[in-house]
Amino acid sequence: MGLIVDHIGVFGSGLRVSAEISACTFVLAALLGAALAVCQISPVLPLRVFSRLYVGGVRSIPLLVLLTLFVFGLPEIGVVYSLQWTAVTAMGLYWAAFFCEVLRAGVRAVPRGQIEAARALGLGFGQTLRLVVLPQAARSIIQPAASLLIAVTLNSSLAAAVGVTQELTGQTELLDQQYAQPLLTFGAAALAYVTVALWVGWLAGALDRKLAVSR
Amino acid sequence: MAGQAQPGTLPQEFRVSSSDALSETAAQAPSDQDPRTSLVRIRGLNKHFGGVQVLHDVDLDVHSGEVVAVIGPSGSGKSTLCRCINRLETITSGSIEVGGVPLPAEGRELSRLRAEAGMVFQSFNLFSHMTVLQNLVLAPVQVRGLSRAEAQKRGRRLLARVGLADKADAHPAQLSGGQQQRVAIARALAMEPSVLLCDEPTSALDPEMIQEVLDVLAELAAEGMTMIVVTHEMGFARKVADRVVFMDGGRILTSAPPTEFFADPGHARAADFLSKVLQH
Numbered sequence: 241m242g243l244i245v246d247h248i249g250v251f252g253s254g255l256r257v258s259a260e261i262s263a264c265t266f267v268l269a270a271l272l273g274a275a276l277a278v279c280q281i282s283p284v285l286p287l288r289v290f291s292r293l294y295v296g297g298v299r300s301i302p303l304l305v306l307l308t309l310f311v312f313g314l315p316e317i318g319v320v321y322s323l324q325w326t327a328v329t330a331m332g333l334y335w336a337a338f339f340c341e342v343l344r345a346g347v348r349a350v351p352r353g354q355i356e357a358a359r360a361l362g363l364g365f366g367q368t369l370r371l372v373v374l375p376q377a378a379r380s381i382i383q384p385a386a387s388l389l390i391a392v393t394l395n396s397s398l399a400a401a402v403g404v405t406q407e408l409t410g411q412t413e414l415l416d417q418q419y420a421q422p423l424l425t426f427g428a429a430a431l432a433y434v435t436v437a438l439w440v441g442w443l444a445g446a447l448d449r450k451l452a453v454s455r
Numbered sequence: 456m457a458g459q460a461q462p463g464t465l466p467q468e469f470r471v472s473s474s475d476a477l478s479e480t481a482a483q484a485p486s487d488q489d490p491r492t493s494l495v496r497i498r499g500l501n502k503h504f505g506g507v508q509v510l511h512d513v514d515l516d517v518h519s520g521e522v523v524a525v526i527g528p529s530g531s532g533k534s535t536l537c538r539c540i541n542r543l544e545t546i547t548s549g550s551i552e553v554g555g556v557p558l559p560a561e562g563r564e565l566s567r568l569r570a571e572a573g574m575v576f577q578s579f580n581l582f583s584h585m586t587v588l589q590n591l592v593l594a595p596v597q598v599r600g601l602s603r604a605e606a607q608k609r610g611r612r613l614l615a616r617v618g619l620a621d622k623a624d625a626h627p628a629q630l631s632g633g634q635q636q637r638v639a640i641a642r643a644l645a646m647e648p649s650v651l652l653c654d655e656p657t658s659a660l661d662p663e664m665i666q667e668v669l670d671v672l673a674e675l676a677a678e679g680m681t682m683i684v685v686t687h688e689m690g691f692a693r694k695v696a697d698r699v700v701f702m703d704g705g706r707i708l709t710s711a712p713p714t715e716f717f718a719d720p721g722h723a724r725a726a727d728f729l730s731k732v733l734q735h
Contacts, residue, residue, distance in 0.1 A: 351580075353576060353578050353579075353580035354580060354582060354583070356543055356574075356576070356580060357574070357576065357580035357581070357582070357639075358582075359543065359566075359569065360541055360543060360569060360572075360573075360574035360576075360643075361569075361570060361574075361593070361594035361598065361642070361643075361646060362566045362567060362569045362570030362594060362598040362646065363566065363593075363594060363597060363598060364563060364566045367597055367598075371593060371597065372582055375584050376583065376584050379584070
């Protein structure tokens with residue numbers, strides 16, 4: 241136990257980097273996923289086809305395989321930037337496909353009559369989406385989006401496998417190599433992940449209840 | 456409600472303008488003596504859902520200030536006709552003009568013209584994430600470019616007119632069905648449309664709430680609003696409408712002033728329908 245207490249700073253900095261990677265990945269995935277979702281419900285056929293192919297393709301590749309392809313592939317085509325940001329890019333592109341599906345389900349949960357009423361009042365496609373559909377869809381996607389954020393956070397540990405050693409799992413591996421106490425070190429890491437995941441879940445629940453009142 | 460007929464006190468005489476091939480009242484061209492032009496002018500409208508044809512070669516003229524009640528059995532195409540007028544449904548062929556301008560198939564111009572035809576739905580369709588007043592303010596600000604203050608003033612005036620001035624800050628879910636439909640009517644009016652399309656406005660309401668909505672519509676009619684009302688309320692058709700259009704099988708079978716229509720439907724199918732709905 242002393243081992244953990246002595247190295248609490250290592251876990252702290254690992255958790256901070258993991259949180260950073262997860263947050264950036266989630267924001268990138270949300271923006272890209274929203275764009276993909278808009279493509280899928282847009283009246284323009286090529287956009288719909290592109291989005292379908294993207295989602296279908298990307299979510300069929302294991303994240304670790306995608307990460308490895310990016311880490312080794314980007315330098316091949318002359319794109320070189322830090323390992324951490326390469327991992328964020330790959331994971332952002334990956335989770336965008338899932339975020340798109342969550343959003344699309346949320347949009348489909350908005351009753352058709354709401355959209356018809358907006359159109360009948362003369363609102364265009366963009367206005368209908370922004371002022372009527374998305375605000376209502378947002379309420380139904382809070383919980384699934386929170387599940388996605390938890391998945392993004394936990395799977396950010398895969399970054400360690402492609403060499404981002406600064407994040408929590410990477411730091412834990414280094415400690416384990418040094419002291420050969422896998423149960424203790426990874427037990428502590430697991431506890432840290434659980435704490436974050438529960439906290440995200442609780443926050444989403446609180447947000448959901450708050451919005452439900454004003455419905 | 457089938458009881459009293461209101462004899463010839465209708466403000467205007469309206470020409471029958473249905474020219475359906477099956478119609479026994481036969482093709483009459485829109486009146487040349489009528490100085491008013493048609494506000495809504497439908498010619499040769501056909502509509503298919505997949506392989507099923509739901510509207511057959513429909514012609515209809517609605518003049519400014521006229522109230523047309525569209526009646527007929529379920530599945531006769533009356534709701535579809537109503538929804539085609541502002542292109543909530545795409546049409547297979549034919550033409551629809553509102554205010555002398557043909558409706559384009561899609562795009563910004565369509566949005567602008569749609570706003571000319573206010574729509575009241577069977578299921579109200581108030582925006583559930585907004586307050587009553589926000590429902591009324593949204594489109595005038597976004598589509599017509601009114602200032603928020605101006606739109607709110609108009610919204611409150613319209614709420615007062617439908618008897619719901621005190622509900623401005625309520626959410627739709629807090630209102631009864633009848634109240635929601637009155638808000639929906641106010642929301643449509645906030646765009647100052649030239650014609651109001653009502654698609655079975657009372658069909659989703661409890662019997663005791665139907666009257667409050669019909670009263671609002673009757674008031675609008677008395678004020679000269681042009682309306683096309685798809686309805687099962689024969690009392691409303693008889694008392695408020697200037698003309699009754701009877702549809703069956705996707706065709707307009709008869710089109711006549713209510714006194715004439717209810718005295719003699721002029722078509723066997725219409726007579727049969729009336730005998731069924733007027734019995735209870």
